[in-house]
Amino acid sequence: MEPKRSSPLSWGMVGGGLGSQIGEPHRIAARMDGLFALDAAALDLVPARGRAYARELGVAPARAYGDWQAMLAGEGARDERLQLVTVATPNSTHFEIARALMRGGFNVFCEKPLTVSVEQAVKLARTADETGRLLAVNFCYSGYPMMRQARAMVEAGELGHIRVVVAEFAHGHHADAAAADNPRSRWRYDPAQAGNSAVMADCGIHALHLATYVTGQPVRALSADFASCVPGRVLEDDALLALEFDGGARGRLWTSAVAVGQMHGLTLRVFGERGGLRWAQEQPDQLYWTPLGQATRIVERGGAGAMGPALAASRVAGGHPQGFVSAISTLYRDLHAVITGDEQAGAWLPGVAAGVHMVKAVAAAARSAAAGGQRQTV
Amino acid sequence: MEPKRSSPLSWGMVGGGLGSQIGEPHRIAARMDGLFALDAAALDLVPARGRAYARELGVAPARAYGDWQAMLAGEGARDERLQLVTVATPNSTHFEIARALMRGGFNVFCEKPLTVSVEQAVKLARTADETGRLLAVNFCYSGYPMMRQARAMVEAGELGHIRVVVAEFAHGHHADAAAADNPRSRWRYDPAQAGNSAVMADCGIHALHLATYVTGQPVRALSADFASCVPGRVLEDDALLALEFDGGARGRLWTSAVAVGQMHGLTLRVFGERGGLRWAQEQPDQLYWTPLGQATRIVERGGAGAMGPALAASRVAGGHPQGFVSAISTLYRDLHAVITGDEQAGAWLPGVAAGVHMVKAVAAAARSAAAGGQRQTV
Amino acid sequence: MEPKRSSPLSWGMVGGGLGSQIGEPHRIAARMDGLFALDAAALDLVPARGRAYARELGVAPARAYGDWQAMLAGEGARDERLQLVTVATPNSTHFEIARALMRGGFNVFCEKPLTVSVEQAVKLARTADETGRLLAVNFCYSGYPMMRQARAMVEAGELGHIRVVVAEFAHGHHADAAAADNPRSRWRYDPAQAGNSAVMADCGIHALHLATYVTGQPVRALSADFASCVPGRVLEDDALLALEFDGGARGRLWTSAVAVGQMHGLTLRVFGERGGLRWAQEQPDQLYWTPLGQATRIVERGGAGAMGPALAASRVAGGHPQGFVSAISTLYRDLHAVITGDEQAGAWLPGVAAGVHMVKAVAAAARSAAAGGQRQTV
């Protein structure tokens, strides 16, 4: 469904410059539906490089900033305000930047994890509350149509009481010990830069978010086992979590960065008293649905059985694969809807509560792992 | 790889209005990389509806036209010319519109099939030649990174001499006899509106184009068996072709619109003396490659073994599925590159020669089927 | 379901000796259910080797024969007769051996193709008729539970009128030109030893048989395109057939021996006015079933929706894969049932009519290919 649009919303970015893995997907996603125009940016830690790249992307020279402080000052002084700013900087800077932006009057769409400590996350939530600004978090996989389908099915009672949720996000891109010093990945395993968790904060967090997003159940408690498989790493590159959800469901979560042969193994399985669901991010348009005692059905995005929230997130006819950037784009649609006054859209957009909850869950996992797997409340 | 861009090219659309299946994918694809701005449009057979929708899409009122003739006149009179016009109207109108646009000085990106007769196709090619305008055809599946990988592997000799190509494009969306009168599909089976072929001209043409695109071998001759399975249909809804390619390869092509259970069954298999390739559109990021006498390898977009042309068509890291609109978008990248003077890009863009060749091949298939399967040269 | 058995039937083999690819599967299959005891054998063209191997397999020395003529004489003279003899010799010898065995009073289970000429096949059918002996043919894939499920579903009208059947059997084991002189495969491409067809008679015949077995429709006419891809081969190593079935269905069949990367690509798809089925031999326990307008269902052997004929052919609980030898074993169960007087079992066992029909179809394909694809009645 092609969204209605008048003129696009005015949009800014902090971070996500040349060579960033997540910058371009954000820009494609924001641009795809024509709902946002990139009017201002501070893309890089290296000011000149950031300004040059912003201009290359079509940002007016005066609004191509060298750092986020300059952008905040410059944009704060304009009458025509940016209606959304995306923050895609290193994790440890999210707190300061997002807080300043909200205080400056801007809505913020922040990369995950929202912050690197629970204290920061709670403060940021308070800032959002005090300033009345929108603060959303890029749990991008929740934008996949079939994850919305899964949530809609759970909400409709198709699975009955949820018993077990099994979530995975395992890849092998950090498995090579010989490449452990690669600066693109090394910082993730350094507590000074990454906080108390590596692969759980980076990947497991997405799997856990999906589990809560689809079931509607926050995590109540958990225990965790962390492993650092590649010699020299301080933080974990493999983790296992046993989870208890608020509604009584149990969770099993495995995440890894050393799973050689797995490209992007994000999967979700939900088992209830009346049926089961199965989904894999690498083949996102199919949801496997087994009603208790019946044959498994392959529910296709755009096919028989697809429900409203899945159709609303569809851009092309079923059978034409709809990929990762479309999932992010759906979050930008949600953001556009919320910003332009559609309150219902907020129900599907991962917001500040989800962002804070996930930071708490990751912290609880790190505490549990440090305590030999002791159960921790979240 | 995020393309370099200064200001986007000025772009227009004829057809592809509200409710069109292909209009929105074109717009998303053109917009994704920020390379084209929709400045003018004549979107609909119903003028008021077309103008209204164009304005909704952000086109200035003066350039939101009621029909293509008005657009041609209006845009032809401007100093700042549209640099590309996409034609997404009913097949039988492609010829007249594309010819007029080229004669008016515009580059054209035309939906497939290029025309509904060989005569028209040949004339259009002549017009492109005479006017020096670009005429490209939206064989969109050639924009998938792994189809470019496949072509690059064939060109590099990885398969050796090609022996057999097996191509399929079979879906079941026109299988319901009770829905045969649906106006969205009925016209396809009416010779007055669709010409001499239905599912071959609509779907099989894509599979055949991929076969020629990947192997670099045009079709020399073919024989065809057409079936009209749903009662009342005049044109075929299922077809089988035996093909001979210029380089000596044999082809086997099946296409169908009554294959209940298949969503979008476009697949390509290429077998050479040194190895085989296998690909399916519904899981486009993987190419299965078997070197003769060795285990099959799963070549991932963005993974080990991915070659330059595949990487150039990649937008996100491997493992994050890249879908259908990204494939079209790659053709828009190619168009942008060619229009801005990059001659090499033309090698990967399906151009007028491919468009004409496919019209000839479909016509030959229809002739063969009418003659009881007699071999026809293309 | 474990079959009732008293003492096993007395069983003999001609062919299938040491190093034969099909001999051991026959023996495992016959032995699995304890329904047959190998009491006599002439296993090899080399008498001493055949006798030695038969003794190694537990055959009494006196009944371990050097050739089939000796076995016919020896066994014919016994009071306690063999109740079934399996013929697994080179194709060109089937006719003579099977005829002699039936005339000698023995029931025969013959490898496919039944004979290398239509004339032989018709004569053999007459012999079966005259002698009243059972003559069945090892179209082994019809023993897979989910092929019986498919047939039962078609018979029950679940698909309605059948429109299109798509069958494949393509492998790559004869693709290596450097190994074309390998004596294990060379004879297949030599008209003197193999008759008028190679891959069609060897592999395509199975795919075609399944198409007729599941739909219950014999082939009425066909046209064929044969290719000899590996230099030096006389007979075809790749073939495409367009088929017309008696009930009005159309068929598309591709078979190949040069499809590098395909291990054993035997697949069947059946599309009717009310739904579609999809099956692949390499994952035989699942049948994909799409009722028109509904989501595809994965019908599991032993799971919800499995019908009587599928359950009857099941040996272990669903989810425990049941493989190739079990499929042959199901034919031995059928043989046991027929021989011990269960007439209903005969409906599921590929008999002399199927054997003759397939020889005719292969011959028609060879004629059509030789005549440039001209349509041939079968």
Added chain:
Amino acid sequence: MEPKRSSPLSWGMVGGGLGSQIGEPHRIAARMDGLFALDAAALDLVPARGRAYARELGVAPARAYGDWQAMLAGEGARDERLQLVTVATPNSTHFEIARALMRGGFNVFCEKPLTVSVEQAVKLARTADETGRLLAVNFCYSGYPMMRQARAMVEAGELGHIRVVVAEFAHGHHADAAAADNPRSRWRYDPAQAGNSAVMADCGIHALHLATYVTGQPVRALSADFASCVPGRVLEDDALLALEFDGGARGRLWTSAVAVGQMHGLTLRVFGERGGLRWAQEQPDQLYWTPLGQATRIVERGGAGAMGPALAASRVAGGHPQGFVSAISTLYRDLHAVITGDEQAGAWLPGVAAGVHMVKAVAAAARSAAAGGQRQTV
């Protein structure tokens, strides 16, 4: 590879009567290769039914016993001894029966779990040692060719140091609360009959055994989270384990009986410093192998890269699926080899050490779960 065989070994069964799920697979497996002849049996708790069924299976009336005590007495008195007795009775009886059989001089092949307590297991091991009898355990999945391939690859160093092993065995066959009183499954969740564990002792044990079998590393310590999802159950129907192996690998194991939609979800993934392996029981002939930094390869049973131990366990050419009973049959081949003096075969046969170790591991898991997930040494 068809094994050499003279006359089959004399074989007996205790348990596995009419309606038993595992009885028939044992008989098929033992019979397939012609290596064992069922000469004596006590198949059922109901003596008359057991005797009748044994006779139906071809056992001589005098050796068709009403209970195992009678069989022990009768067979113990014969000169010609049974060379192997399979024990397929309820778990809680394994100890007494296996001990008595070994003391009576018989080799024993026991169903898993070896016993229901560690104390029993240790005693049984001692008995085996004292009597010099063979005691093996039916960890049947270790008979799959590609599990032997995986072990051979690990032994050959292809994966380098093993870092993480992920094992699953999850099905949904006990998910229906309305069927929880079904006598075929109810006993499993009753501590009086099943001991301290249900799904872990029944299913998880197989996954864990494969992990140790393939890596060659016993479990050193573990922690477990057990859930009883279906109301009324005392023992667990879902479990998660974090494992430490002797060689330093970490393990993640999930097992469930309430995973609606999973038929027989036994999977194994092994990740080492030099590569990763992936295998699923429902598609057992393929092993996915990713050398670090290279594309994933699909190693086929019987295809390129298959190693000796995989080929030795193959019965039919690659591409012809080889199923579950063949896996058990491979263990019977191993048993035959060991009994007839081939000591090397013992290396691949799960023996008493594996049986005891698995009982200890299950007990440790139950202890850990009862202690809130506290780490337990095994």
